[in-house]
Amino acid sequence: MKTSLSEFELQEMESRAAAARPGxxxxxxxxxxxxxxxNFIQTGNGAERGEDIEMSRATVEDQDFIAAARQDVPRLVAEVRRLRALLNQTE
Incomplete structure (x- = not known):
């Protein structure tokens, strides 16, 4: 399994997150x-509230993971970029 992420892969992750319903x-x-x-996933809040997502055959853990990924993925991409920038400054 490949462990390092290319900038292209980070961009793909970022694009998928941006294309999903707002968080x-x-x-x-x-x-x-x-x-x-x-069980359902609520998308957005207040005026930004979107349609709920209902899944069949998902475990509670699957649903919790999917819902959290909407917030987690953009934060992880940003953290990878921040850490790479720090590494580039020291090289």
């Missing part, structure tokens, strides 16, 4: 976060 996304699990209804 933040939040995983709502029946019995954990509310009573009654089905």
């Amino acid at each position: 933040p996304w939040k995983s709502w699990v029946e019995g954990r976060d509310f009573d009654g209804g089905s």
